[in-house]
Amino acid sequence: MDFNRKQPVDRYVLVISIDGMANYYLQDPNVRMPNLRKLIRSGVCAEAMESVFPTATWAIHSSMVTGTYPRKHGVLGNWVIDRPGRRVGEHFGERLWNKADVLRRETWYDAAKRMGWTTASICWPVTRGADTIDFNIPEFYEQELFDTCCTPDLWNELKAARLPVDRYGEWSTDHARAPMQDWLTTEIAKFLIDRHSPNLMQLHYLLPDTYQHDYGIRSKEAYWALEYVDERIGEVLNALEHKGLLAKTNVFVMSDHGFINTSRTFYPNVLFKQKGWLKEGNMEETRVIAVSNGGSGYVYVLEDDPAEKDRLMREVLRALAESEGVGRLFEPEEFPSLGLPAPGELDEHRPDFAFEAELDCFVHFEQSGDEVIGRSAKFKGMHGYLPQHEELKAIFAAAGPSIRSGMTLPEIRIVDVAPTIARLLGTELDDPDGHALDDIWKEELTLAKLNPIHR
The missing domain is CATH 3.30.1360.110 (Domain 2, Phosphonoacetate Hydrolase)
Structure with missing residues (x-):
């Protein structure tokens, strides 16, 4: 159903992806994530979330935003062979293709733009050249791509605000400075909230994935990375509170996959x-x-x-x-x-x-x-295996004005997230593989309620 809004939207959705946070960390007493745990207490949490095969970042995030498996959305993994070019095809790092070249299904941010929402995305896979993202910084690893493919006006604003965006490429590849990348993502999110207040914003944090590859699961470095990202999430939530938007914002925090140690x-x-x-x-x-x-x-x-x-x-x-x-x-x-x-x-x-x-x-x-x-x-830690393994299960939590409090969902699938978020946008995605998690709402969300001008 296509509704074309003509009036400003006064509702907000924040989606945060914590790369590599296995579901088993939620039961681990060594994981100090007070902001995430507070959100879980005030909202809903799934017992676990099954990802997709392969449990690789670019395929998973494409399933996350479309509600479909790779068979439908077209991004089959981080790497493929591109038969027409007879070459290795890299989705990883967005070096070869724009989003429109490879992602074959409507995303939640496409739907949000269709509904008249303003959209923002920071370090989210498969977003290069996405024309439905108003403020866009894709997940790159080369500074040249950051400088040439991010939203130009936003990039210039960030430079004028003296944010060190000229270091994004270095901080994305140098693991010793990897925390700085997630810090910069957070600073840009806070800037966007203060200056532009986008209705839908999606953030991708990478440090837990990086440190588990380098140091293994349940390493001291992995625990520190999770705590560090939790602190960054707290800063984003505080920025929404300071702007007077938190009470209007439905927040979703999830991960893409778990981890296994390799030898x-x-x-x-x-x-x-x-x-x-x-x-x-x-x-x-x-x-x-x-x-x-x-x-x-x-x-x-x-x-x-x-x-x-x-x-x-x-x-x-x-x-x-x-x-x-x-x-x-x-x-x-x-x-x-x-x-x-x-x-x-x-x-x-x-x-x-x-x-x-x-x-x-x-x-x-x-x-x-x-x-x-x-x-x-x-690598000491790895993912990419079948998503049914318990070690590969991901997390899902949500809280906000539309979401019930103190609820635990049975295990869900990652393809259920996009149809759920589409409900908050007041629309539906075409032919998803997942189903909206309608049990989480405080009251039934109908298109008529969310779009009263179309009754």
Whole structure:
């Protein structure tokens, strides 16, 4: 249903994503997050939230905002093979594509703009070039992209306010200075609240993900990162209070995935090189190649002749099934059950096989070297595995004027979030895979109540 508002909106939604905060941290007494726990006490919290496969940031955040699985929205992971370009396709870092090139479904911020709301987004994946975001800083890792692809007027305002946005790129890649990135995200959020008061604002905090990759789960560094992000959330809520907007704001705090500790590395492309299917550094002559999505991988058979491709796929399947480090293998007919495209859908990026690594194993798509299995891991903590594992479950909490108090929801799915937020916008998203969490409202939210001018 499309309602085109002509009058200013005096309602607000704040969405915060804490990258990598596993659900098990909510029961951990070592996690000091008073602002999040206060929000949970005053609102609702899910027992857990199941993410999507692969449990990788770009795919998950696309599911989060559209309410659909990757099969529908089109962002299949952090990395894919782009068959038309015969290249590795990076969603990670927004280096190759604008949002309109790859995200095939309406998002909650698209719907908000359609409803006449002002929108803001800071460090949110798959937002490069999004024309429905009024104030937009996508999740980049190169300063040049920040300087050229963020909303120009906002970027100039931030510079004039002497916020160090010229350091965003450095702070996004230098893990020693990673807290500064989330600090800057918070300062920009506070600036936007004070100067522009956007009706819908989405923030993505990255530090817990960074430190769990570097130091492992339940490390002292991970605990500190969660506490640090909680302090930043408190600052944003205080800014809303100071502006007189908190009482009008429904706040959603969630994460995208959990974490597992890793101790080994699986190199599928080394395996394929040993089989003669991959020519190191030469995509034109490579017939089989894999990309990593952390604890899982996608395998592409780059063969045009149908009979030869069928023969080669059987060989690839056998080689993977016999390899150490591979936990579960998935053939194309199983993809829809994973939320991935079936044959004939999204063929430019759809893999020929997907696999989950064994749970202590990280998938690396490095081609050099001779080891198929490394007895150490580049990262101490990892995600990307199947979302049904308890360790990979995410968090969901919400509070605000429209939301009931002191309620615990049974486990939900991450695709339920977008239809729920669409309710607050006074509209619906087209054909979502999830369902609105209608039990959380203080009173029934109907389109007529939220849009009285359209009765």
